[in-house]
Amino acid sequence: MYQKPIFVEFRTFWDPKADGTSEAVRVVVIADPQLTDRTTHGMQPDSFALKATQFYSDIYMRRAFRTTVMNLQPDEIIFLGDYFDGGPSLSATEFNASLDRFWHIFDQSKRGLRSRSVRVPYHFLFGNHDLGYAGVQSERPELLERYERAFGPIEHMDKIGAVNFVFADAQSLDGNLDDKHSKRAWSFVENVSTEAHKQDSKVLLSHIPLYRPDDTHCGALRSSEIINQRITWSRSAFNRIIYQNYLSEETTVRLLDLLRPVLVLSGHDHDQCSIKHRTSSVSVVEHTIGSFSWQNGNLYPSFLLLSVNSKLPSTEEGILSSRLCFLPYQTFIYIWYAVLFIISLVTLLAWPPHGIDLSRLLSVFKPQGGAKAKDEDALYDYEMVWDAEGSMHLIHKPSGHGGFKSTNQSAARSTALAQSVTKRTSASDPSSTVTSPNEQTTPESSTSLVGRSSRSTVTFIVRRLRQAMGPLVALATLNVGLYVMMMMNDWTGL
Numbered sequence: 001m002y003q004k005p006i007f008v009e010f011r012t013f014w015d016p017k018a019d020g021t022s023e024a025v026r027v028v029v030i031a032d033p034q035l036t037d038r039t040t041h042g043m044q045p046d047s048f049a050l051k052a053t054q055f056y057s058d059i060y061m062r063r064a065f066r067t068t069v070m071n072l073q074p075d076e077i078i079f080l081g082d083y084f085d086g087g088p089s090l091s092a093t094e095f096n097a098s099l100d101r102f103w104h105i106f107d108q109s110k111r112g113l114r115s116r117s118v119r120v121p122y123h124f125l126f127g128n129h130d131l132g133y134a135g136v137q138s139e140r141p142e143l144l145e146r147y148e149r150a151f152g153p154i155e156h157m158d159k160i161g162a163v164n165f166v167f168a169d170a171q172s173l174d175g176n177l178d179d180k181h182s183k184r185a186w187s188f189v190e191n192v193s194t195e196a197h198k199q200d201s202k203v204l205l206s207h208i209p210l211y212r213p214d215d216t217h218c219g220a221l222r223s224s225e226i227i228n229q230r231i232t233w234s235r236s237a238f239n240r241i242i243y244q245n246y247l248s249e250e251t252t253v254r255l256l257d258l259l260r261p262v263l264v265l266s267g268h269d270h271d272q273c274s275i276k277h278r279t280s281s282v283s284v285v286e287h288t289i290g291s292f293s294w295q296n297g298n299l300y301p302s303f304l305l306l307s308v309n310s311k312l313p314s315t316e317e318g319i320l321s322s323r324l325c326f327l328p329y330q331t332f333i334y335i336w337y338a339v340l341f342i343i344s345l346v347t348l349l350a351w352p353p354h355g356i357d358l359s360r361l362l363s364v365f366k367p368q369g370g371a372k373a374k375d376e377d378a379l380y381d382y383e384m385v386w387d388a389e390g391s392m393h394l395i396h397k398p399s400g401h402g403g404f405k406s407t408n409q410s411a412a413r414s415t416a417l418a419q420s421v422t423k424r425t426s427a428s429d430p431s432s433t434v435t436s437p438n439e440q441t442t443p444e445s446s447t448s449l450v451g452r453s454s455r456s457t458v459t460f461i462v463r464r465l466r467q468a469m470g471p472l473v474a475l476a477t478l479n480v481g482l483y484v485m486m487m488m489n490d491w492t493g494l
Contacts (some may be wrong), residue, residue: 025161027306028069031080031267032291033061033105034129035098039086040295045094054101057295062105064292064327069303070108070120076160077106077120080267080289081127081207083151088132088143099150123158124151125167127207127268128243134175134182135240155188161308163201163319166192166259170206170266173251174231174241193258201312201319204261208244208268209288210277211252218273218288221324223300227269245269257281262319265289265304270296272324287322294330301327344475348468 036050036057043050069077084090084098108119130147131137131154137144148154158165168189175182192202214228232243245268247255256264256279264277264286273288290302308320383395 023310025308025310026073026075027078027160027308028072028074028076029078029080029265029289029304029306030069030292031289031303032082032127032270032296033079033102033293034082034085034291034296035101035105035293036295037084037086037090037094037098039089053295057293058101058105060294060330061292062107064301065106068325068327072305074120076123078123078165078205078265079125080205080265081125082129082267083127085129087130087147088136088140092146095146123160123165123167125205125207126151126154126169126171128171131171133241133243134172134179134185135234135242137172137181138179138240155185157192157197161310161320162312163203163262163308164192164197165203165205166261167205168255170208170247173255174244174248176240179240189255189258193260202259202261203320204255204259204264206247206255206264206266209246209266209273210255210264210286211246211249212275216275218271218275221272221274223298224271252277253279256284260284263287263322267291270298272300272302287324289324292327294327299329299331301330303327345468345472348471349464351468 036054038045038050041050041053043053083102084095087095087098090098106122126147131143132140144154154167155169156167158167166189169181169185172179172181172185173189175185177183177186211229215226218226227245230243230245231241231248234240234242246252256277260282261284264284266286266288269288270291271288272290274285276283276285287304289304290298290300292301292303294301302324305323305325306320307322312319384392385395386392
């Protein structure tokens with residue numbers, strides 16, 4: 001699934017650094033791994049279906065991370081939120097179990113990886129599936145506490161290279177301004193936009209994408225339909241947001257005018273989108289990155305490569321460059337498995353019982369000989385004659401064409417011999433009958449023939465299935481064994 005040409009193609013992006021030097025910082029950006037849990041498809045917590053779904057979702061991301069992302073040798077890795085699917089609904093035990101799965105997927109242990117002198121730093125931004133919106137944070141402060149214990153503060157600014165990456169609490173920006181979490185979110189944005197940081201180049205990281213008009217074109221890399229704006233408010237007295245697809249237009253303009261970022265990165269949408277925002281003070285590109293998982297509605301999971309200068313260039317255009325990278329189409333791989341199984345089964349069922357006579361097939365390509373002898377044999381007929389002891393002999397006689405004439409005597413003799421054969425056969429085998437052309441088949445005999453034909457067809461199918469079962473079991477044993485061995489190697493990293 002993950003071949004070296006993919007690495008070579010992606011690594012070529014790293015080679016020409018953003019400023020033409022070797023001092024650029026390599027950054028990988030991952031969005032919405034959104035680990036499946038009991039809230040994803042409504043499955044029972046301990047059901048086999050849920051365990052199987054979790055396993056194949058987790059192993060895909062683990063394999064992608066360790067064989068693709070880590071082989072690119074990044075210097076920093078940024079996560080854009082939604083690490084779990086039902087974060088606010090998970091109990092403490094379920095949260096810890098999901099957290100263990102998360103660290104196992106994004107594992108940097110040396111097993112199966114190139115040895116590195118230092119661990120690649122992680123930078124985390126929380127999503128709505130991790131903590132919910134401002135209302136959830138106010139009503140259930142314990143969720144915020146356990147998140148920060150696992151991933152660190154929900155708002156922070158990290159310097160990578162010569163750029164400040166601003167991790168904003170987008171889920172609280174459109175909340176009620178009287179809510180303490182909304183106040184805190186805007187206070188953080190205003191602090192990083194003060195004179196002390198005004199001249200710094202900034203990248204805004206927002207889990208929720210910025211405002212865009214309905215049906216805005218997202219570029220050629222998007223694979224699903226455009227999702228338009230939707231904001232859902234609670235019916236409680238606090239009138240809080242419980243879901244939104246994008247930030248509001250007012251919040252977007254205020255955010256961009258305060259921060260004036262050189263780039264905006266977001267997730268939440270599960271599919272790729274690149275658009276340009278313009279306000280009175282800034283014009284900036286936003287990249288919405290698709291989900292890293294193949295089970296979140298996006299058939300083409302992806303991640304983003306960033307090359308960030310470690311020194312400020314003379315122009316902001318040279319501060320960083322980006323490239324979107326796609327992971328294998330897992331659904332197509334499973335479909336291909338099914339197609340190969342069907343082809344193998346049909347081939348085994350249709351294979352001749354005694355194999356294929358290669359010498360007979362190759363004889364078609366050999367030059368034909370003995371044409372003269374065949375032409376001479378065509379001038380003669382062979383007549384069957386029985387002697388007194390009942391033995392049959394073939395008599396070589398001239399045919400009725402090519403200069404020879406047949407006689408009525410020969411015809412009569414042949415008829416008599418045929419009648420003799422019929423009588424002898426009837427006498428020796430009472431069950432055998434010869435039906436004359438003038439006789440008619442009765443309905444009873446027709447039913448008997450149809451039943452006999454059906455039984456013979458079923459017998460033939462059963463016999464072919466039994467013949468194919470042995471090779472099919474051997475083939476399945478070999479392939480399943482190799483599949484399990486490689487899968488366990490990816491899962492354990494041994």
